[in-house]
Amino acid sequence: MAAGTFATFIIIGPTCFFLGMLFASFPYDYNVLWSTPADPALAFRILEDHLKFLHASPPIISRILHIVIGTGLLGFLMKLYKASESNMLFDGASLVLYMAGITVYITNIVKGLRVVTAGVYGNVDPAVDEAAGDYIGREDTLRVFAASNTILALVLVGVLVLQAGQWYALRKEEAELKEIESKAEEKKRAGKKKQ
Template sequence: MDPSKVSIFKTYEKPKGSRDSSSFATYMIIAPTCFFLGMLFSSFPYDFPLLWTSDVTPDAYYDQLETHLKFIHASPPIIPRILHMAISIGFIGFFIKLFKPSEANLLFDGASMVLYLIGVVVYITNIVKGLRIVTLGKYEAPPGTTEPAIGREDSLRVMAASNTILALVLVGVIVLQVGQWYAERKEQDEIESFEGKQAEKTAKKAEKGNTHVTRSASKKKA
């Protein structure tokens, strides 16, 4: 392995305490992300007939879906508070990891944070807004506005598509975090392998030096 590459690795090598905090911050990112994916998976049975089948969806299904979404929107305040706390935990994890950024942080954590922000934007602009529209039952555009009119079926399909987009974004966050862990693990293995080889070379040189000194001393005695 090229020693210049090892010097680069050592430049970005983190202290042990920093690695522990980084690992904890990674858990703070992955845990909320998996939590959100679980919520989206629970909505998949409702979204599947709207997006992934070519069969005609009966009107009774839309009525049932509307009831389900109204029930979610009318949930107690503790439910959205827990959700927002989980979102905040993810952001805190990103801030901890990017407090002292390295090359790996800027590449993996920076991209992960961008995807996380996109997910929050989709949640606020599409899902929260869609829940309010469903609760009010006002699918048509208000009078005197230039907004395009979207019916009930199209509005519910937009919400289902938003759930799918959000799920893909969150999967991207997990993939990037796993990729960062693999890259750091591979880098550490290469550093340890190079240091082991260097230690073996040093030990062999020392052994040869001791052998040479012993032979010289024995010649002098003779």
């Protein structure tokens, strides 16, 4: 049980860490997705500057993030090694969500940071590239990035909800087992008194 608790901590810690990072970006994303600021162009420029600053951060920052993500995966491996039925259901679903989050991170967020830093949006000349109509513009790229942050946050909250659900289910099972044991003990005592 102690190993499972430690593994749960190893899953919850990185998940909360990543949620904290996403929460720090929420003020920028909010103005792009859900509100209509007085100067929309300013909101997009602020988000773009923020993303360029993040992408230009020292390599140690991304390495720490990747170590934290890997630590979460280690927690899942620890819990799924010789897993019980409860672990397979809750941790299996949590792992699927965690991997979906990693996929969103790699495909949308990392790629989006590179696109924003390079400044290569949908401003491609059709004479140079026949697929120029397939590219999206600056504002849509920034909206996709902000929406990806929101999707990732929801996925990570799902991981936390599943881990909390597993904790609750285990506590409920322990309480029921104790109740069954106490009833069996009472029956034994009643049987001894009758003899």
